[in-house]
Amino acid sequence: KEKHKILHQLLQNSTS
């Protein structure tokens, strides 16, 4: 998870 921190964040942000 640490390796793809930003991708995780982007996926978890609600779609705007």
Added chain:
Amino acid sequence: SPTVSMAELDHLAHVVSKSHLETCQYLREELQQMNCQNFLQDEVESYQKKPREVMWQLCALKITEAIQYVVEFAKRINGFMDLCQNDQIVLLKAGSLEVVFIRMCRVFDSHNNTIYFDRKFAGPDVFKALGCDDLITSVFDFAKNMSSLHLTEEELALFSAFVLLSADRSWLQDKLQVEKLQQKTQLALQHVLQKNQREDGVLNKLRCKVSALRSLCSQHTEKLSAFRAIYPDIVRTHFPPLYKELFG
């Protein structure tokens, strides 16, 4: 293959197409209205004179921006967010740049072989400072071939989703689930192509594009490795973190 009704395929095509338009970074009409010009000769020269690492940094930034839109697109594709996080990441790591390359044909001007970049239309010569002419030539050739198919936005949207949902990527946990989603997307694409009365060859041409996309991405990885070998600190300190996550 799954049994899907025509109504379901229409609905899928509608949703994917809407998601594509909501996340495509530039609308064609907007670009036309902006009346963007080509770079002037002195502007081209100023890009060519940039230090290699500065031009690489600029392109990494533009690619990363484009990829952020692709992530939003993926999130809105039916079933994508139901996949486990491992598989979402595997698909985006392998497919997001491929979708950026597909989307490039929307901002490609085939009359003068230019592409929208940094607020104007740029020919291959603008990217000379990168030191990877062969990759740039391949990217422009791909955009040219892709735009010669004159796909509608709906067709482009479904093809992008089809590529993103490739079930043959390494490290997928639930291959079968991805395969189901990809098959449905392919059926919707076939359905839309038939509806638009496109000749039978288009789908085959699109299948060939899948291998062209993979080759472009591996060329990009090779060029990045070669660049990183010479400028490791530039990549480490100046390249966007998302770019490094995806291609590092």
